[in-house]
Amino acid sequence: MVLIQCQTRKEAQPIIRYFRLMYDSSFKSYPVYSKQEMALIISGAGAFCACSASSYLLSRYEEQIKNLLYIHIGLAGSFDTSFETGEMVIGNKVTSTLGKSGYYPDLLMKTHLKEAHIVSLNNFPSKVTPDLIDAVYDIGAYGFSESAFSFLGPHQIIVAKIISSPYKERHPLPSFATDELLFNKLEYLDLLIHKYFLDRDSCLSLQQSTAELLKLHRHLVEHLKLSETLSIELKKHLSWSFKAHLHHDSVTQSLKQVDRIVEETLHSRVLSKKEGIREYKRLKDQLLSF
């Protein structure tokens, strides 16, 4: 699941268009646009709004929290002349002028995008201060990070900014231009999302087989009349035996091997808990041997 957060509707429009998101009326407190595996929230401007909107959206997807990717995206300014108008940068450090310690998203995936230190301000700066010289400034990234880093790992967070008012131009761009800027850069973001999910899917490839093992575990616990403690122990043994076979065999073959080991136990006569424990001990030894 990918969550995207923007501060304003102006920033959200090209993203909604690019990813073909639909207004989701099940969200009452903030405007949210979604499709399968993706949701975009418009937080409103300011650190507080950014923080509370991300908490709101994350609470909705609490069950998927380990597999989420959360992206904060929007326009930003910079006094650093090495950044061009329309350039997309990703934050490797997010701080605030309030002086609190920073947040550091993990940038593990290769990208051609430049990286930047993002400083969140209360207002647009009227002059260059030392902490802004090499940085990119915005309003909401720090507030977003305060909330997102409380729930997610640093590898699950991306702060992406598109430079709309670099120092040399002085003036922010008109809205039709920012719309195009954002839309044209979204392919980079799309690729980052794609890479994140390729990695995640490789980590989740065993989940289906885990479901099979859980089914087997449930049958065994019922058949052997096992206590909660022994049930937990059995789950670990089944899981390990499966992985031991996986050392040489395919997923399907390994599941078959585990099935074969437990088959006799599932057909054994168990009339009491005592008999169940005896059978369980025999099975445990079989699961640990090769």
Added chain:
Amino acid sequence: MNIRDSRINYFHSKYSHVYIEKEASQYPLTLKILKSLPQSNIIMIDHYKDVFSRDRQSYDRQSKSQNLILAVKKHPYLYKGSPLCHSFGYDNFFYTSTILNCPYGCSYCFLKGMVPSGNLVIFVNYEDFFSSVAQHLNRHPVYLSLSYDTDLMALEPLLGYGEKWFWFSYEKPNLTIELRTKSTQINFLKSQPVHPRLLLGWTLSPQSVIDTFEKGAPSLKMRIEAIRTVILMGYRVRLCFDPLLYFPGWENAYKEMIDEVFNGLSSNEISDISIGAFRMPKDYLKRFRRSSDDLISSFPYVVKKGIAAYPHEIEIQLIETIRSHLLHYIEPSKIFTLHK
């Protein structure tokens, strides 16, 4: 090249990002490291724990794109050796951590349970470590393990820590140092005299274990070659068959490895051998299991006195099988065994 091709490695290369504590920024070693990594992105931080100790980090993902954190270590610089490790009869067994974490991604490593991040912390103020050791030496002799939380020699081309410790300890008769490694980075020893109190130890595993569980570490053949080279220089070497792992085909794999190791090595060139089955403090096991889900992490370990280990029968089977096979090559007095 199709950028959406799933076979392409999408992760940044090693050390693509270097985080630097403000206090560490002007140390000579920091400048040397940065000179060796001109392409890396530099990110200034207040304290190494701001990055290293973040919550919910993914150790395994970070290991695929390991980054550096350069920091200044504060007191204490030396720690008492753990009872889970061999002390080889030395009374004042200490270890030190000039680096936290390891460049190799071994699946069974206790570091996965101990540290919250897959990134490497390098403490650049090595002279403070030397001062601390010198203070201890004024009171008693010291046996110091340098590679306890890392593989120091694997990082020798980048840091040169092996050579620095070599010369610091060379003229201190009551300081014995141990460098344990899986690497083949022995070049720094070639131009030096033989250090009489430098114990070089190699952790050896069957090639099938290296392929499956020791990502990025040199092959068994290359390690044996490195051992032969340092023996020719005049060193006696410690061999570590630790941790022994329980996996399908373990018995043959370990026996074949021992035969390969001793093919051409004689027992008097080996100072000693340590063997121990996989074990880990119970408190580390939870994080260890969270960081990966493989044959090692998912084993239903038995917890006794705060240590998670294989059930007694399996542990004995592992140790005794390896020990009895080693006895074909080496006298029993040279074999140190650690039971939990």
